Amino acid sequence: MSFLDSPAILETEGISFSYGKESAFIENLSFTIGQGEFIGLLGANGSGKSTLLKLGSGILKPQSGEIMLWGKPFRSYKDRDRAKLISFLPQALDFSIPFTVRELVGMGIYPYDIPPLIGIDDALDMVGLGHLGDSHISDLSGGERRRAFIAMTLLQGAGLLLLDEPLANLDIKYQIELVRLLRRLRDERNISVVMALHDINVALRFEKVMVIKGGRILGIGSPAAVLTRPVIMEAFDVLVDIKNAGERDAYISFEENY
Amino acid sequence: MKARMTIIIVVAVMIFCFSVVAGPHVINPFALDETSKEILFYIRVPRSIVAVLMGMALGASGAVLQGMLRNPLADPYILGISSGAALAAAVGILGGFSFLGTFTVPALSFAGAIITGSIVGIMAWKKGGLWPERLLLAGVGLSFLFSALLMLLMSLSSDDGLRKAMLWIFGDLSMSDWSKIPYGCFFVATGILVATMRAKALNALILGDEFAHSLGFAPHRERVLLFVSVALMTAASVSLGGMIGFIGLLVPHIVRFFLGSDSRLLIPAAALSGGALLCIADLISRTVMPPMELPAGVITAIIGAPYFLYLLRGKNVLSR
Numbered sequence: 001m002s003f004l005d006s007p008a009i010l011e012t013e014g015i016s017f018s019y020g021k022e023s024a025f026i027e028n029l030s031f032t033i034g035q036g037e038f039i040g041l042l043g044a045n046g047s048g049k050s051t052l053l054k055l056g057s058g059i060l061k062p063q064s065g066e067i068m069l070w071g072k073p074f075r076s077y078k079d080r081d082r083a084k085l086i087s088f089l090p091q092a093l094d095f096s097i098p099f100t101v102r103e104l105v106g107m108g109i110y111p112y113d114i115p116p117l118i119g120i121d122d123a124l125d126m127v128g129l130g131h132l133g134d135s136h137i138s139d140l141s142g143g144e145r146r147r148a149f150i151a152m153t154l155l156q157g158a159g160l161l162l163l164d165e166p167l168a169n170l171d172i173k174y175q176i177e178l179v180r181l182l183r184r185l186r187d188e189r190n191i192s193v194v195m196a197l198h199d200i201n202v203a204l205r206f207e208k209v210m211v212i213k214g215g216r217i218l219g220i221g222s223p224a225a226v227l228t229r230p231v232i233m234e235a236f237d238v239l240v241d242i243k244n245a246g247e248r249d250a251y252i253s254f255e256e257n258y
Numbered sequence: 259m260k261a262r263m264t265i266i267i268v269v270a271v272m273i274f275c276f277s278v279v280a281g282p283h284v285i286n287p288f289a290l291d292e293t294s295k296e297i298l299f300y301i302r303v304p305r306s307i308v309a310v311l312m313g314m315a316l317g318a319s320g321a322v323l324q325g326m327l328r329n330p331l332a333d334p335y336i337l338g339i340s341s342g343a344a345l346a347a348a349v350g351i352l353g354g355f356s357f358l359g360t361f362t363v364p365a366l367s368f369a370g371a372i373i374t375g376s377i378v379g380i381m382a383w384k385k386g387g388l389w390p391e392r393l394l395l396a397g398v399g400l401s402f403l404f405s406a407l408l409m410l411l412m413s414l415s416s417d418d419g420l421r422k423a424m425l426w427i428f429g430d431l432s433m434s435d436w437s438k439i440p441y442g443c444f445f446v447a448t449g450i451l452v453a454t455m456r457a458k459a460l461n462a463l464i465l466g467d468e469f470a471h472s473l474g475f476a477p478h479r480e481r482v483l484l485f486v487s488v489a490l491m492t493a494a495s496v497s498l499g500g501m502i503g504f505i506g507l508l509v510p511h512i513v514r515f516f517l518g519s520d521s522r523l524l525i526p527a528a529a530l531s532g533g534a535l536l537c538i539a540d541l542i543s544r545t546v547m548p549p550m551e552l553p554a555g556v557i558t559a560i561i562g563a564p565y566f567l568y569l570l571r572g573k574n575v576l577s578r
Contacts, residue, residue: 059471090468096328097464099519104465106520110458111474156473162448 006034008071009160009192010056015065017055017215026051026215028065031161036051038186039194042227044236048215049196050091053162056194058089077103083111087158089149091165095138101148102133108155116155123151127181143174147181154185163195167202175202200232200240200252211235227252262516266527270534274310277541278302282548300435308434308442308498309540309554310533313505315446315495317532319488320506321513321524323451325464326484327390333507334492337378337393338400343496344427345404346429348411351426352419363426364497371493374400379485387478388485413524428553429500431540442498449491450529457484457521459484459538464519495531502539502555504562512562515569535562 017026018147026048033056043049054060055067058074067074069085077085102120109116121177124130127147127172139147146166153161161182167175179202182193205211211218211226213235219226232240232252241253276503278298285294285302312523322412327336347367349355356362381396382388408427412420453460459480462470467477495502503532510528517523546552 054468057468057472059468078474079471079476080474083472086472088468088472090466090472093465094328095465095467096330097325097519098514099461099464103461103518103520107458107473110462236404 006036006138008032009035009069012055012062013057013066013068015062015067017051017060018060019051024063024215026055026062029215029217030065030219031210031220033192033194035159035192036186036190036191037194038183038207039192040203040209040223041194041196041212042198042200042203042209042235043196043212044198047213047235049198049212050164051215052087052212053164053194053196057086057162058082059088081113083156083158085158086160087153087163089146089153089158089161089163089166091147091168092135093149098138100134100136101129101140101151104137104148105133105151105155108152108157111156117149117157118154120151120155122194123154124148126154126185141174142169143178146170146178150181150185159191161191161193161195163193165196165198167195167197167199175199176205179205200227200236203227204252259517263523263527265514266513266530267391270530273319273534273537274306275444277306277309277537278383280541283543300429304436304439305431305434305540306537307439309431309437309520309536311442311446312495312498313527313532313534313536314500315449315532316502316505316536317509317528317530318450318453318525319491319495319531320532321510321521321528322460322484323506324510325460325521326395326488328464329390329394330511331507332394334488334495335501335506336337336401337375337397337488337492339375339378339397339459339492340496340501341401341404341408342374342377342543343367343371343493344501345408345411346373347426347497347500348408348423351423352411352415354419360433360435361437368493368497371496372489374404375485375489375493379489381576388481390481395486426500429502429555431554432551434499438498442494443459443491445494449487449494450525452487453491454485454522454525456480456487457525458519460484460525461519464521500555502536502558504555505535508562508566512566512569 013030014028015026016028018024018026037190041049044072045082051060055062069077105120105123129144129147129151132140132144137148140148144248166178173213185191186193197203204227206223208221209223209226218231218235229240229242238254279287283297285298316334323332323334324330346369347363350363350366352392358365378393378396378400379388382392384392412423459470459475462473462475463477463480470477509532510524513524513531517527535558536554539554539561543552543554543557
C-alpha cells in the first residue's frame, strides 16, 4: 500500500488497539494517507471507523505499532505542534454555552502564538458563511455548523482533516455541497481529507475509498475497484445490487433478509 | 468588545468607591474627621474589599464551571464545596470554638471546603481524569449529605447559636475586617489568574474533549487545573462571608449577553461584575434599615433576578 505519487502525511505501521481488556479490536493494521488525498472511510456501524480516525488524530493511542506523521513518530510531536498539522471533527459537539460562529472559528489560532495567515472573515467567506459570523452556532443548520468547523480548520492550518461522519443527518443536497466544499479546499490548499461515511452511494463519488469491518481493511482504492458486490456484502451484511448508469455513476440498491 | 470591557472595569471601580463612602453614615472623602476615618478604614474599606473578593470569586468560578461542566445551570455551590464549608462553619459557631479568635470560623469553613473539594475530585476521578458528569453528580450527592447533616446539627442546637449560624449561611459581611483580606486576596487572585490563563483551553473544552484535543489541549489536565482554581475560589469566597446566591449562577449569563462567550473575556468580566454586584448588594443591605442588616445574598437575588429576566426577554440564549 505504498505506491503513492504524493508524500505520505500519515502512515500506520502494524497498529493494534483494544478497548479495555478484551481481544484486540484493531489488529496489525497498516495504511498510508498521502498529501492531497481525498478518502472516504466506509463501514457499517461499529466497524471501527471512529476508532481509526481517533487513532489517526492521537485521541486514542495504539497498544502496539507505530503511527508516523510527516515521517516522524507521532509521539515525538507536542500536542500543540500536532494541532497545527491535524484537525479532527468529532461526530457531535456540545452547544450548551452559546458561542458565536466567529468565536468558534477564532479557536483555530489557539495552537499558534502568531496571528493567523488568513483572518476569520476570509475563512468564513471561503466556506460561504460570511453573513452568519455573529450568529450562535446553536442556531445554525447541521450543514452550516460543519462548514463553520471547516472554517476553523482553515485558521488552524491543518494539512490533514479527519472528519467523523460529517455528512450524518444532512439532506443529500447538503451532503454534496459539503463534499464539494472540502474538495475545493483540497484543490486550493493541497490538504488531505479523510471522512467516515456509511452511505455507499456517497462513497462512490470519492476518489479513493477504504472499506473496513471489525477493525480490518477490506479494500483500499478507487470506488470502482473496491466497491464491488462481494466487498459491500461483507462490509454491510446485506444483499446488494450494483447498477451502472454510465462510467462513474453507479448506484446501489439494497435488499433485506440477507 | 474592548470598549465594553473598559466600561465594566470603570463601572466596577466606581461602585467600589461609592460603596466605601455611602451608607447610614455618609463620608465625605475630602473632609475626613476622626470618626469618619475610623469608619472608613476599619469598617467600610475592609468590608467592601471582602464583598468584592467574594463576588469576584463567585462570578469567575460560575463562568468556569458552566463551561467545564457544559451545563448552563451550574454554579459554584453545585460542587458541594459550599455545603462542606457551611457544615464546618456551623460546627464552629454552634460548638463555640474560638481557638483562632475571630479567624476560627473562616479557617474551619475553608478547611471544610477544601476537604469537600478533594472528596468530590477523588469521586469524580476515573480512568486517569476528571469527568464532568461525575463531578456534577458527586458534588450534588455530597451537597445533599452535608446539607442534611447541617440541618440535623441545627435542629439540635440552642437558639442563640442558631441565629448566628443562620446569618453566616445566608451570607454575613458584618464581621469583615482586615485580617481576612490577605488570604482571601491570595486565593481569589490565584484562582482567577489560573482560570484566565487556561481560558482558551476552557473554550475548546466546552465544545467537547475530542475537539479540545484536536486544538492541542490535554482535556483531563486542563480540567484538573480549572477544577483546582474553582475549588480555591469557592472555598475562599464561602469562608470570607458565607453563601451568596445568584452571582455564581446568573452573573456569567448576564455577562455573556454583553461580551459573548469567549472565556478570555468572560472570566475577568464575570469576576468584576460579580464583585460590583455584591458591593452594591452589601451597601443596600446595611443602608435600608439601619442598624439592622439584611442578608446580602437576598439582595443580590432581588436586584439581579429581575434584571436577568428582563435581559432574557429579547434573547434566545440557551436555545439549542
